Amino acid sequence: MDLSYVRTTCPYCGCGCEFLLETFDGKITSTVPSKSNRMNQGKLCIKGWNVHEFVQSPKRLKKPLVKKDGVLQEVSWDEALDFTATRLQEIKTKDGGDSMAFLTSAKCSNEENYLFQKFCRVGFGTNNIDHCARL
């Protein structure tokens, strides 16, 4: 039996409410609002209170998928990564780095956004990177 509380930040709107995820044997069992965070002061909205539900949805993707004969099929990480690296190289060689476009994410972390734009700018020599800031 392993019970723990992990303090983290809500992934919904831009308020930046903090809460504790209560985990029990590797599963999130509930969400408890942080009282010491000066933003939410022990409160959460309806989305925040239920945040653990989408995380543990049975519909979550669990394996890489590659389209074969028009259908997405589960494959190994090696196959998906090699396929992607090869296609990216082909496009860069044949049409140049400016023929690639990257959509980064307002849902992902700063670290992930930083790496993704670096991959775009360094790997392809293009600034074709944007995200849904305007949406």
Add this chain to the structure above:
Amino acid sequence: MTNSIPEIENADCIFIIGSNTSVAHPLIAYRIYRAKEKGAKIIVADPRKIQVTMVADVHVRQKLGSDVALLNGMMNVIISKNLHDTSFIEERTEGFDKLEETLRNYPPERASEITGVSVEDIEKMAVMFASSDKSTILYAMGITQHSHGVDNVKSLANLSMLTGKIGKESCGVNPLRGQNNVQGACDMGGLPNVYPAYQTVIDENNRKKFEDVWNAQLSPKVGFTIMEMMHGLEDGSIKGMMVLGENPLGSDPDTRHVKHALQQAEFLAVIDIFLTDTAKIADVVFPGASFAEKDGTFSNTERNVLRIRKAIDPPGDARPDWQIICDISTRFGLPMSYESPKEIFDEIALVTPSYAGLSYERLESGGIPWPCPSRDHPGTPILHKERFTRGKGLFHALEYRPPEELADEEFPMLLTTGRFFPHYHTGTMTRNSPTLDNEMPEGHIEIHPYDARDLGLTSGEDIRIVSRRGEVITKAIVTDVVEPGTIFMSFHFMEANANELTNPALDPICKIPEYKVCAVRVEKISSPSETEFKAAANA
């Protein structure tokens, strides 16, 4: 935001324009209610009778897209009543003469004609905002998602500077950002024109700095924005696309056009936690990790940099997105061997001046708002205290421009879009949350009782909505939340998505699409077979 969220509750006057705060930012709405209790005056300018209007001292319902005229009218009143802050204007700003000249064309009578707001209300708002000690402006996508969104934002800056309500506690111009890390994605250079910390790519010194740190040859050319990428896919100049945790097929205007564009891609890769509509048409899909399954940081709408911490393992073979990017990059031939998000953050602090003083150690005790230029700097909750980023604050003299699409004979009504309380964006997260999905399992439009009467509709009936770009069938809810002639709809429900209808007309400067106004026609469905068709499509 120029100021922090907790400051809102100590304001004397809160001007909310184009923000459905209680739905999109509930914990900020809570600060508005607290301020009201302490005696603050609340002004709401919103075409819909949204929940925060219940505590408003003045609520005006400006015509869709008429914000510049409304704000110019308010500023005209402020100057004619001599309520502007002359010493602030003198010391901290420039361009006032030009603004004053333009504002002469916006006496409240003319502003009233354009906006549909009474002269009396324009005067009341103006006096309330200018004569309160601490006046703050809160806005969101109701201001920005227009073909003149930049003009709207600049007009709010004009109002704030004209009255000297910026650079002070509980004042400021405060955009409420709709996504947890949209601030951070911008800060990190997830934009086609800037590197991290808004350092422009066309500046040679910036480019040289990043070429040196990254040991790379970088492009001096500004890249494509989302909508330009979609056009590029169609005209063949873009061949491949990688999408990290986004669903452009649901979130971009004119869905039919976006789908056509994405289908032209020779290669489409998606990293996501669910099989979104965009992932379904991809060539390869990588299973990413949710926020609960990885370490990292988010930057909220106050510029507060906050930690996220891993609570559980990702499901199945899913991996943290940062690891997936490293894996792809390494196999592509650009080795990335970061051990942890902490190591990535240290590199961010190295190249991002506003994050230079931040570290995981410092963030352990709570969020710190940027700019934080050094290790002993406490962070900056209030911007522009002594000076503006460019030195003096620049007034922009702006004329009102109507939306791109107006109602006409063929499309006699206007559609505006937004969120409903239990849902979020394209529904990827909230519709996979049983509790939230039960609150509102299907979409609907809001339509005014007069329009419903004219069309012979009853509340709950299925109707068809048609624009120049597409059509959807959904349920009509008859309510006076909207004004006659206007309907409201969300983009949470992919089976009846407002973005089938919305207009991809862009603001010429920032390229934001005009989600908030397009012309539509509402049709009663006469044959029951069409309703059955919808039921089958949703099954």
